[in-house]
Amino acid sequence: MSDIKMINLKINGIDVTVPAGTTILEAAKVAGINIPTLCYMKGINEIGACRICVVEVKGARSMVAACVYPVSEGMEVTTNSDKVIAARKTTLELLLSDHRKDCLSCERNLNCELQKLSNEYGCNAYRFRGVSSKTDAPDTTTDYLVRDNTKCILCRRCVATCNKVQTVAVIGANERGFKTNINCAFEENLENSPCVACGQCINVCPTGALHERYEINDVKKALADPEKTVIVAAAPAVRAALGEEFGNPIGTNVEGKMVTALRRIGFDKVFDVNFGADMTIIEESNEFINRVKNGGTLPMITSCSPGWVRYMEFYYPDLIPNFSTCKSPQQMFGALCKTYWAEKNGVDPKNIFVVTIMPCVAKKAEKLRDHQNASGYPDIDAVLTTRELAKLIKEKGIMFNDLPEGELDNPMGEFSGAGVIFGASGGVMEAALRTAVEKLTGEELKKPDFTEIRGMEGVKEAVYDVAGMKVKVAVASGLSNAKKICDLIRNGKADYQFVEIMCCPGGCINGGGQPILDAYTRRNVDYKTLRAGALYSEDSKKALRKSHDNPVIKDVYDYLGEIGGHKAHKILHTEYVVRKKY
Ligand code: SF4
Ligand code: SF4
Ligand code: SF4
Numbered sequence: 001m002s003d004i005k006m007i008n009l010k011i012n013g014i015d016v017t018v019p020a021g022t023t024i025l026e027a028a029k030v031a032g033i034n035i036p037t038l039c040y041m042k043g044i045n046e047i048g049a050c051r052i053c054v055v056e057v058k059g060a061r062s063m064v065a066a067c068v069y070p071v072s073e074g075m076e077v078t079t080n081s082d083k084v085i086a087a088r089k090t091t092l093e094l095l096l097s098d099h100r101k102d103c104l105s106c107e108r109n110l111n112c113e114l115q116k117l118s119n120e121y122g123c124n125a126y127r128f129r130g131v132s133s134k135t136d137a138p139d140t141t142t143d144y145l146v147r148d149n150t151k152c153i154l155c156r157r158c159v160a161t162c163n164k165v166q167t168v169a170v171i172g173a174n175e176r177g178f179k180t181n182i183n184c185a186f187e188e189n190l191e192n193s194p195c196v197a198c199g200q201c202i203n204v205c206p207t208g209a210l211h212e213r214y215e216i217n218d219v220k221k222a223l224a225d226p227e228k229t230v231i232v233a234a235a236p237a238v239r240a241a242l243g244e245e246f247g248n249p250i251g252t253n254v255e256g257k258m259v260t261a262l263r264r265i266g267f268d269k270v271f272d273v274n275f276g277a278d279m280t281i282i283e284e285s286n287e288f289i290n291r292v293k294n295g296g297t298l299p300m301i302t303s304c305s306p307g308w309v310r311y312m313e314f315y316y317p318d319l320i321p322n323f324s325t326c327k328s329p330q331q332m333f334g335a336l337c338k339t340y341w342a343e344k345n346g347v348d349p350k351n352i353f354v355v356t357i358m359p360c361v362a363k364k365a366e367k368l369r370d371h372q373n374a375s376g377y378p379d380i381d382a383v384l385t386t387r388e389l390a391k392l393i394k395e396k397g398i399m400f401n402d403l404p405e406g407e408l409d410n411p412m413g414e415f416s417g418a419g420v421i422f423g424a425s426g427g428v429m430e431a432a433l434r435t436a437v438e439k440l441t442g443e444e445l446k447k448p449d450f451t452e453i454r455g456m457e458g459v460k461e462a463v464y465d466v467a468g469m470k471v472k473v474a475v476a477s478g479l480s481n482a483k484k485i486c487d488l489i490r491n492g493k494a495d496y497q498f499v500e501i502m503c504c505p506g507g508c509i510n511g512g513g514q515p516i517l518d519a520y521t522r523r524n525v526d527y528k529t530l531r532a533g534a535l536y537s538e539d540s541k542k543a544l545r546k547s548h549d550n551p552v553i554k555d556v557y558d559y560l561g562e563i564g565g566h567k568a569h570k571i572l573h574t575e576y577v578v579r580k581k582y
């Protein structure tokens with residue numbers, strides 16, 4: 001018999017029985033009653049600060065915040081009385097009193113939790129006129145993110161995410177009272193902070209206070225330039241989430257429609273970053289095998305997540321020797337467009353403009369790093385997030401859901417299932433193992449699935465027998481989990497040979513550039529598993545499931561020479577820097 005104590009209470013007259021310790025908010029959900037929230041994020045930001053979730057509890061002297069108030073035996077709760085509704089409405093009207101209310105042109109129009117609640121509660125947005133002490137000038141100092149405090153409601157969801165999920169903690173509340181504002185310490189701008197560019201703060205913000213730095217106009221300018229050959233390619237995780245922007249269920253793979261939309265926008269070539277992922281595996285698995293055979297630095301750590309790379313450079317620069325020197329799939333893809341593809345097609349790389357569609361905000365910063373210009377020109381010219389692509393599709397009047405399925409161009413639209421799964425935590429490791437195991441054993445892998453390292457746990461470990469050798473691997477996603485692995489390695493307590501780390505929890509499918517889901521969906525739907533499922537399903541249906549089986553790879557190495565050789569190194573590998581923490 002379970003020894004969990006059960007509590008009986010009534011919510012709006014409905015009998016509910018829940019385990020002790022449950023909050024009123026969670027108990028209400030069991031009773032089929034929704035209580036609105038704004039600041040609340042389960043397990044991350046449970047501060048009861050915004051007071052939108054207030055409810056009446058019989059016998060209590062004042063209304064209580066349902067998100068943090070625990071149930072008790074015999075409790076009687078009312079969530080929808082006139083008094084409760086009036087209190088919530090007043091709170092919203094106070095929030096709106098110093099809010100820059102330009103919904104029509106706001107990036108979050110129709111996807112804003114403040115706007116939705118204000119509408120539901122019939123708020124008079126101008127009942128109170130607050131004198132805003134928030135700065136009018138957004139922080140536009142970085143190449144990837146814009147912070148606009150005139151839209152900030154001080155919910156602190158971004159602060160908690162940066163601090164607890166990513167353990168970066170570069171933003172917090174400055175000043176007090178009316179002057180409170182969310183910023184870096186000492187009112188410093190984001191550029192002068194050790195922000196890793198993950199964009200996770202954007203994804204959790206309920207309003208339009210945070211967004212990526214837009215590059216849509218750069219892309220439009222290139223498309224209008226007759227001199228330019230404009231190439232586009234999307235990362236694996238984009239196809240698993242773009243459909244959400246057009247009302248499709250979470251986890252719908254819209255690869256074919258996305259290809260057609262990209263063609264209709266006017267791109268000259270529609271390739272795929274999955275091809276770059278296959279290339280990464282060829283170089284990375286070769287690097288791993290060399291380290292294992294020649295006593296190189298182990299564990300080798302993957303380097304395809306640019307937020308993670310920045311984190312390592314800021315916080316664990318002593319691990320630089322462990323890092324794979326491979327560029328990320330995005331950068332390998334761009335480098336090959338302007339070298340291999342340019343030469344093959346007789347196009348001057350200076351006239352090639354490469355656009356990638358990314359689930360990520362850090363990719364915008366990555367393209368500007370040193371050593372990312374193999375042809376003498378930037379490997380990548382513009383990066384659009386999944387959200388920016390959706391905006392562009394809508395602006396062009398393309399009826400996405402009615403589009404026919406399109407086919408990618410060759411040769412760099414060819415990819416294996418291993419390339420597809422890069423978008424989910426564990427996918428890079430699985431893809432690398434599919435190739436490394438075959439190379440080390442010299443035998444064909446009958447079953448290329450390494451299911452032990454799939455799933456959404458923050459840290460996963462597995463040990464494989466490969467050619468008489470024990471290979472212990474670790475996979476971590478989200479920087480708080482990465483930190484655990486890094487500390488083990490730093491302190492000499494890790495016995496891994498190979499480590500995959502992704503900056504965002506769950507991997508790229510949950511990147512900072514993906515469609516924004518409201519707090520209710522984020523806590524009640526396993527959206528990461530659904531998005532990852534779309535990628536694993538595509539992988540399982542592919543005839544080619546290993547990167548080294550991609551037929552275009554051979555042609556690329558006819559151009560590059562030896563895997564890991566001089567030319568491959570010059571085009572496909574990179575260097576890291578020790579960053580100052582300020
Ligand atoms: S943040 Fe929300 S309420 Fe504010 S302007 Fe934008 S859409 Fe409107
Ligand atoms: S981008 Fe990431 S590191 Fe930077 S402020 Fe946002 S959550 Fe923090
Ligand atoms: S920036 Fe967004 S998430 Fe952060 S405190 Fe303001 S409203 Fe909340």
